[in-house]
Amino acid sequence: MDTVLLTGFAPFGDDTENPSQQVAEALDGRRHGSATTVASVLPVEHGRAADLLIDAIDRLRPSLVLATGLASGRCGISLERVALNAAHYPLPDSNGCRLQHTDLAVDGALAYRSTLPLDRCYERLQAAGIPVELSYSAGTYLCNEVFYAALRHASAHDLPYRAGFIHMPYASAYIARRGHLAPSLPVAMLVEALGLIVQECMQ
Numbered sequence: 001m002d003t004v005l006l007t008g009f010a011p012f013g014d015d016t017e018n019p020s021q022q023v024a025e026a027l028d029g030r031r032h033g034s035a036t037t038v039a040s041v042l043p044v045e046h047g048r049a050a051d052l053l054i055d056a057i058d059r060l061r062p063s064l065v066l067a068t069g070l071a072s073g074r075c076g077i078s079l080e081r082v083a084l085n086a087a088h089y090p091l092p093d094s095n096g097c098r099l100q101h102t103d104l105a106v107d108g109a110l111a112y113r114s115t116l117p118l119d120r121c122y123e124r125l126q127a128a129g130i131p132v133e134l135s136y137s138a139g140t141y142l143c144n145e146v147f148y149a150a151l152r153h154a155s156a157h158d159l160p161y162r163a164g165f166i167h168m169p170y171a172s173a174y175i176a177r178r179g180h181l182a183p184s185l186p187v188a189m190l191v192e193a194l195g196l197i198v199q200e201c202m203q
């Protein structure tokens, strides 16, 4: 069986929902040709998030690893091009850890490129009427940390999976409930976007 590993993150900071968790749960079990999507929701915790992702990769041996998270303030789907060997947390993780100006891997490469077909994904989402951008910064918090871990693991062990990271804005219904406005998209559109990205990546 061919597996797509799709990860989201648990809520963090002052937010009580994370759209990436909702999208991952919505797509869990979704079939695409001979491939099945397996979703996992990672904690916003230094070390543990990346360890859980690598454990899932070693257990499931997926052909595609799509990691996703919330980027508050972004106006559309952000297709991340680069994972950086750096941690500089803008806020503490869920355990109160706040790394500053730290390397993720002491002797690791400075950066890895996403191995997803991002230009094709960009065109596919645009054609579907979904706001999308190509991004050169996945930040220096937990999203970049798992992105870097997934690509370093593939490179270090010569594993054949494609891996990348997708940031998304808030879910509109959450922002409406919260009252304090910020850029958002409906959950249904976020789910559609990730479904289309899986399709492009599995071609």
Ligand code: PCA
Pocket: 009, 012, 018, 020, 044, 068, 069, 070, 071, 138, 139, 140, 141, 142, 143, 144
């Ligand atoms: N977004 C954070 C971490 C978890 C998430 O959903 C980030 O952009 O690093």
